[in-house]
Amino acid sequence: MELLKHKIMQEGIVLDGGVLKVDTFLNHQVDAELMLAIGKAFAELFRESGVTKIMTIESSGIAPAVLTALQLGVPMVFGRKRKSLTLRDDLYTEKVYSFTKQEESEVTISRKFLAPKDRVLIIDDFLAHGEAALGMARIVRQAGAEVAGIGIVIEKSFQTGRGKLLEQGFRVESLARIASLEGGKVEFV
Amino acid sequence: MELLKHKIMQEGIVLDGGVLKVDTFLNHQVDAELMLAIGKAFAELFRESGVTKIMTIESSGIAPAVLTALQLGVPMVFGRKRKSLTLRDDLYTEKVYSFTKQEESEVTISRKFLAPKDRVLIIDDFLAHGEAALGMARIVRQAGAEVAGIGIVIEKSFQTGRGKLLEQGFRVESLARIASLEGGKVEFV
Numbered sequence: 001m002e003l004l005k006h007k008i009m010q011e012g013i014v015l016d017g018g019v020l021k022v023d024t025f026l027n028h029q030v031d032a033e034l035m036l037a038i039g040k041a042f043a044e045l046f047r048e049s050g051v052t053k054i055m056t057i058e059s060s061g062i063a064p065a066v067l068t069a070l071q072l073g074v075p076m077v078f079g080r081k082r083k084s085l086t087l088r089d090d091l092y093t094e095k096v097y098s099f100t101k102q103e104e105s106e107v108t109i110s111r112k113f114l115a116p117k118d119r120v121l122i123i124d125d126f127l128a129h130g131e132a133a134l135g136m137a138r139i140v141r142q143a144g145a146e147v148a149g150i151g152i153v154i155e156k157s158f159q160t161g162r163g164k165l166l167e168q169g170f171r172v173e174s175l176a177r178i179a180s181l182e183g184g185k186v187e188f189v
Numbered sequence: 190m191e192l193l194k195h196k197i198m199q200e201g202i203v204l205d206g207g208v209l210k211v212d213t214f215l216n217h218q219v220d221a222e223l224m225l226a227i228g229k230a231f232a233e234l235f236r237e238s239g240v241t242k243i244m245t246i247e248s249s250g251i252a253p254a255v256l257t258a259l260q261l262g263v264p265m266v267f268g269r270k271r272k273s274l275t276l277r278d279d280l281y282t283e284k285v286y287s288f289t290k291q292e293e294s295e296v297t298i299s300r301k302f303l304a305p306k307d308r309v310l311i312i313d314d315f316l317a318h319g320e321a322a323l324g325m326a327r328i329v330r331q332a333g334a335e336v337a338g339i340g341i342v343i344e345k346s347f348q349t350g351r352g353k354l355l356e357q358g359f360r361v362e363s364l365a366r367i368a369s370l371e372g373g374k375v376e377f378v
Contacts, residue, residue, distance in 0.1 A: 023299065024301075024302075025264075028266060028267065028269070028298075028299055028302065029264050029265070029266040029299075029302045030251075030255055030258070030264065030265045030266070030267065031264060032255050032256070032258035032259035032262075032263075032264070032265055033259065033262075035255055035259070036259055058247060058248035059247035059248045059251060059267065059269075062219075062248060062251040062252055062255075063251055063252075063255045063265075066219055066221050066224055066251075066252045066255065066256070067221075067255070069219070069221035070221035070222065070224070070225055073221075073222075074221075075214075075218050075219065075220060075221070076218070076219045076221055076252075077217060077218040077219070078217065078219065078248065080217070080248075109217075110212060110217055110218075112213075113213075113217065113218045
């Protein structure tokens with residue numbers, strides 16, 4: 001997606017340890033026009049996939065996910081992240097490890113928002129090690145529903161996430177794929 | 190806003206202690222079409238207010254805020270909520286007490302996203318005691334910027350928030366105003 005790549009080149013800041021900071025338009029300040037374009041791009045890619053629901057995790061996934069939901073005419077549900085949680089019957093829960101924050105959190109989704117008939121499009125802002133997307137996919141499977149696909153705004157293709165998701169048979173569509181951040185320079189696949 | 194009130198009557202669940210659960214369309218599962226309508230309604234109300242930026246707090250404010258930002262053609266910035274935080278020079282920080290969760294958290298916004306010239310429209314999903322909106326307003330003032338207005342999706346008019354905000358001279362526009370939840374019944378103002 002050229003508009004997104006352009007934005008990354010213009011405003012992305014490469015930090016130590018393979019971190020790409022995009023807080024001017026994606027995960028702190030949010031460019032609403034760009035989110036609309038992202039929503040349209042995902043809708044285009046998954047239009048024929050029979051998607052019945054969009055799933056993401058709070059907070060940075062919400063903006064791209066809600067605009068994808070709008071384009072596809074389906075509801076969106078976002079998982080809550082908690083440090084730890086009393087087990088509750090009405091929730092699906094999966095542990096997700098964040099390499100960025102170096103902490104494990106639990107992602108929860110209310111059971112009433114996923115049914116076996118659902119075909120779920122998982123949307124997230126970043127794909128690195130794939131932990132968040134895999135956690136969401138496990139929740140979809142807990143519900144007996146199906147993963148229709150995984151839509152990622154920015155993929156760090158030099159990390160292991162994409163491979164893990166493909167291994168499990170998921171269709172992964174990333175709007176920007178970064179081959180390298182070495183030397184502080186963004187290179188796309 | 191009739192569509193919103195209708196949705197509240199159809200799907201809202203009144204819990205003990207004056208809690209209205211709207212997790213089917215606003216703060217867990219999200220109705221994207223409704224968010225678009227909400228964005229249009231806020232844009233209509235604040236079109237002449239010279240808004241340069243939308244501000245909200247993660248997570249439930251993000252969906253209505255990004256669609257308002259889209260309609261007004263301005264960026265949105267969402268505050269991060271943390272239990273506690275090392276003070277950092279590059280962040281505006283304000284303590285916000287949540288009566289629902291009975292805990293204090295810190296809301297942070299990166300300094301680079303607020304400038305003295307900004308006229309900020311604060312958007313939030315709920316107004317009850319007004320703590321979140323007041324915290325955001327304090328951050329706007331810390332930045333030397335101006336609050337252009339406060340847009341609330343659902344206001345609990347039987348609690349103290351609206352009064353506190355009006356006292357400080359803010360323009361408050363709520364799309365649904367709830368007079369009472371007594372006896373498990375939603376009554377609008």
